[in-house]
Amino acid sequence: MTFSLPTSITQILTPDGKLVGDPPELPPEQLLEFYRWMVLGRIFSNRMVALQRQGRMGTFAPLNGQEAASVGLAAPMQDGDWLVGGYREAISFFMRGIPMVTLMEQWGGYIPISYSPATKVMPIQVVLASQMPHAVGIAMAMQYKKERNAVVAVIGDGATSEGDFNEALNFAGTFKAPLVTVVQNNGWAISVPREKQTAAEYIAHRGPAFGMPGYVVDGNDVFAVYSAVEQCLERARNGEGPSIIEVITYRMGAHTTADDPTKYRPSDELAEWKPKDPITRYTSYLRTLGLLDDAKAADIEAEVRAELQIAVERYEAERPAQRVEKYFDLVYNDTPPQLARQRDELIRALNREQ
Amino acid sequence: MPKWTMVKAINNALDLKLAQDPNVLIFGEDVGKNGGVFRVTDGLQAKFGEERVFDTPLAESAIIGSAVGMATYGLRPVPEIQFAGFTYLAFHQIVAQAARLHFRSGGTIDMAMVIRAPFGGGVRTPELHADSVEALYMQAQGLKVVIPATPYDAKGLLIAAIEDPDPVLFLEHMKLYRSFRQEVPAEHYTVPIGKAAIAREGSDISVIAYGAMVQASVKAAEMVEQKLGASVEVLDLRTIAPLDEEAIVNSVSKTGRAIVVQEGPRAGGVAAEVIAVINEQALYSLYKPVLRVTSPDGPYPFTVMEDDILPSLDRIAAAIETTLEP
Ligand SMILES: Cc1ncc(C[n+]2csc(CCOP(=O)(O)OP(=O)(O)O)c2C)c(N)n1
Ligand SMILES: [Mg+2]
Numbered sequence: 001m002t003f004s005l006p007t008s009i010t011q012i013l014t015p016d017g018k019l020v021g022d023p024p025e026l027p028p029e030q031l032l033e034f035y036r037w038m039v040l041g042r043i044f045s046n047r048m049v050a051l052q053r054q055g056r057m058g059t060f061a062p063l064n065g066q067e068a069a070s071v072g073l074a075a076p077m078q079d080g081d082w083l084v085g086g087y088r089e090a091i092s093f094f095m096r097g098i099p100m101v102t103l104m105e106q107w108g109g110y111i112p113i114s115y116s117p118a119t120k121v122m123p124i125q126v127v128l129a130s131q132m133p134h135a136v137g138i139a140m141a142m143q144y145k146k147e148r149n150a151v152v153a154v155i156g157d158g159a160t161s162e163g164d165f166n167e168a169l170n171f172a173g174t175f176k177a178p179l180v181t182v183v184q185n186n187g188w189a190i191s192v193p194r195e196k197q198t199a200a201e202y203i204a205h206r207g208p209a210f211g212m213p214g215y216v217v218d219g220n221d222v223f224a225v226y227s228a229v230e231q232c233l234e235r236a237r238n239g240e241g242p243s244i245i246e247v248i249t250y251r252m253g254a255h256t257t258a259d260d261p262t263k264y265r266p267s268d269e270l271a272e273w274k275p276k277d278p279i280t281r282y283t284s285y286l287r288t289l290g291l292l293d294d295a296k297a298a299d300i301e302a303e304v305r306a307e308l309q310i311a312v313e314r315y316e317a318e319r320p321a322q323r324v325e326k327y328f329d330l331v332y333n334d335t336p337p338q339l340a341r342q343r344d345e346l347i348r349a350l351n352r353e354q
Numbered sequence: 355m356p357k358w359t360m361v362k363a364i365n366n367a368l369d370l371k372l373a374q375d376p377n378v379l380i381f382g383e384d385v386g387k388n389g390g391v392f393r394v395t396d397g398l399q400a401k402f403g404e405e406r407v408f409d410t411p412l413a414e415s416a417i418i419g420s421a422v423g424m425a426t427y428g429l430r431p432v433p434e435i436q437f438a439g440f441t442y443l444a445f446h447q448i449v450a451q452a453a454r455l456h457f458r459s460g461g462t463i464d465m466a467m468v469i470r471a472p473f474g475g476g477v478r479t480p481e482l483h484a485d486s487v488e489a490l491y492m493q494a495q496g497l498k499v500v501i502p503a504t505p506y507d508a509k510g511l512l513i514a515a516i517e518d519p520d521p522v523l524f525l526e527h528m529k530l531y532r533s534f535r536q537e538v539p540a541e542h543y544t545v546p547i548g549k550a551a552i553a554r555e556g557s558d559i560s561v562i563a564y565g566a567m568v569q570a571s572v573k574a575a576e577m578v579e580q581k582l583g584a585s586v587e588v589l590d591l592r593t594i595a596p597l598d599e600e601a602i603v604n605s606v607s608k609t610g611r612a613i614v615v616q617e618g619p620r621a622g623g624v625a626a627e628v629i630a631v632i633n634e635q636a637l638y639s640l641y642k643p644v645l646r647v648t649s650p651d652g653p654y655p656f657t658v659m660e661d662d663i664l665p666s667l668d669r670i671a672a673a674i675e676t677t678l679e680p
Contacts, residue, residue: 058657059480109478109657126480127440128412161411162443189412191388197411264387322658331652342620342650346663353668 003208006216009248012223015276017284023223024230028291032300034075034222035286038067038279040304041091044100045253047308048107052257056316058109063088065220065252066186068278071095072225073152073182073247076233080142080149082120084135088184089154096121100311101318108315110322111330128159132168132181139177139242150178150236152229158189161197166206169244173211178236180229181244184219186251191264204246212242219247220278250276324350355537360530363505363538364394364470367512368432370542372402375430378516380407382417382434391436392472392531414440418447421467422455430516431467438473438525439482445490452521453496465496465521468512474527474566475617475649475664478657484528485654486565486618491523492595492627498522498547499594503568505536507592510545518547527566548593550601556587559611559678562602562628564591567615567665574670581671584678594624599631606632607639613647613673615665620648641680645673 012021045064051057063070070091074083083089083096090103097119105112106124115123125131135153142149159165160183172179183203187194200206207214215232217224225247232243250273254261286292328335328343335343358366371378380395386409389396399407410417414435421431435441441448452465475484491499500515500522502508508526515522553563554572556579563571568590575586589605591598606612612632614625625646632644647665649655655663 058478107480109480109660111656111658127443127482158412161413163413163415164443189383190391191384191386192409192412196409258391263389319658322656324659324662327652327655327659327663328650338621339651346650349666349669349672350662352672353666 001211003211003213005208006202006204006214009216009218010224010228011218011221012227013221013281013285015220015281017281017288019285021224024226031286031289032291034071035282035292036300036304037071037091037095038222038282039300040094040307041067041070042279043301043304044090044308047312048104049253049257051312057104058107059256059258060107061088061256062253063090065250065273065278066184067091068222068282069182069184069219069225069247069249072222073154073229075226076230077152078149078233080120080147081233082122082135082138082149082151083154084122084131084138084151085124085154086131086156086159086184087124087126088156092154093121100308101314104311104315105318110315110318111326113318113321129155129162129164129168131155132165133171135181136168136171136175136177136179139172139179140175142178143175148237150180150233152233153179153181155181155183156189157183157185157187157194157203158192158197160203160206169206169210169212169242172242176239176241178239179242180232180236181242182229183244183246184249185246186249188251188255188265190255190259202246204244207244212244215243215245217245217247219249220276220281222278222282249278356540357535358505358538359532359535360502360505360508360526361392361394361532363509364512364526365396365398366538366540367509367516368395368398369401371432371513371516372398372406374542375516377428377430378406378432379424379429380432380434381410383410383412383436385409385434390434392528394470394526395434414443415447418444418452418469421469422447422451422465425452425465425467425521426455426463432516433467433469435469435471437479437483438471438487439485441469441471441487448491448497448523449494453494456520457496464519466519468515468522468524470524470526472526472528472531474529475654475660476529476566478660479528482654484660486616488525488594489618489623492624496520497595499525500547500592501525501527501565501594502592503530503553503565503590505538507545507551509538510543511547511592513542514544514547517544522547525565529566530569545592548596548598550592550598551590552587552605553590554586554588556585556609558584558609559586559613559674560605560609561586561588561613561615561670561674562591562605563588563615564594564624565617567617570665570667571615571670574667574674577667577671578674578678582675582678586674591624591628597627597631599635602628602631603635606636610639610641611677612640613645613670613677615647615670617664618649619651620646621651623648642677645677647673
């Protein structure tokens, strides 16, 4: 089948909060929910950076600027769907049922004892694009079981240069797998700008090349992302095959807490993106609708901060439970005798060293 | 003489070779303007231009595969893989292509390239950044695997690697990047690939190590000497493949006792190979079995427990003491 190349960026909500297209038909409570998730995401991200600075957290990748995209891609998902994400997708993970403490464990270098695959969210993995073939495999399994479910896979712009990304898309196209790939194009891959990843105008151009539709949407517009993902999920569920959506957004912070973007990024770029902030624009929209005012915003923020505080306390209380014994239990289902011996020797040595 | 960290020594080696040989090119992820995520290539793009030092799309297999093509055409590529754990994505190009082309072409094509990659534990990195991958590459016949333990060796070995006609995997331990400084000559010099060095001379036992475990072994040796008055030798392998069998056998024949210390997991590791060499060539010099101090046979641990799982000074010292018992 032949699909045409996307040539422009779809937008529904402008940076100053005006509608230029049809927003998805959603009840007011859900519109406020979106707001709450975006605020939660930003507060979570800032707190994780602060914890890292205080030596209480491992390396963390801030998500600031990408809140609308994360909310918009997770919101249209249904119970049976799976989310296979990158490492900057905290909000989508939370929306699909991953507790905050799980991501704290993962970024903190703890065993993720609170993780459950019942959430239908794959654990974070950092090897770029490796999640893409997994996402296709889950989609193929859904197809094989004749279930009307789909997979949403999320990847960064830089990671689309990896072989795994392209091999996975080709699988998806060939097998008509129920997969929706969302490319979080935040303009940068650490210090490498998007222009250096591909000579093509849009990453979504690869959709038609692999026999699937490709779309480009404003990633700071939660409605544009939501609508595109919802339509593609419907298509996937109807057995019409995969699609790819490139969302144009901006990494407002450092790549991770180990990175210094002033070394490679022009400062006027951030100034240019600030007015396009996804939360600002959505806030003005909700205020115009009369759904949000200062008091309501303060309530939501207080609620989110309280929830976050509980998660931080739970995370920090877990440390004593993170024992070496547990490490050995995780290698195989049945610990082979030599590994059991290594475990016993190590525990004896650790007791001696204390 | 300037006192340099390992990062500075490696940067200087790259700088010298770029200046000396127009066929040397450096490329990889974030090596250009950013100067590498550890600043190892800092300033090199500004000095030599984007044609010689450049960022690539994120594609490890293509980074090494294109280096194979460049080497075939007579260039001397020095690609960087951002972390050694990501060489898995280029495993095929390294093991089945770069390492074999000389062989496949009947010795007519040289794969003069150096693949640089940081690795190593103890610095609280996310998953797969710390993994010790060297044992996997010991089985890539045709490939040389070098792991420096000091700034001086890092510079000399890297220059030797770039000048070597065969492909070299050059693994840089992150913990050693800035942990200490050493006098390093500013001019060109080489340290031979395939030659171990005695890091600390002794006569009662040989502690064989490489990478960050050399320093740890030297410290453990001092602890045991103070406690027992024994004379402990530490041999720094420097090159993992091909191993300096002669140096291993000489040291063990002299001392009659040995342990091998390795950061990576135990089964099928470098230590196993060293012990096999001792078994074949120096068994009758031994008073005691050769012990290994390694990480356990599991994936690289969650950082909350990495200090518990990596070989500790106490565990190295205990293995030395056990082996010294009559
Ligand atoms: C295979 C692989 N190569 C290199 C890295 C190191 N690395 C981590 S994130 C990153 C940049 C990724 O950029 P992008 O895909 O755009 O995602 P973003 O971080 O912008 O969300 C790099 C090079 C890695 N994790 N995995
Ligand atoms: Mg990016």
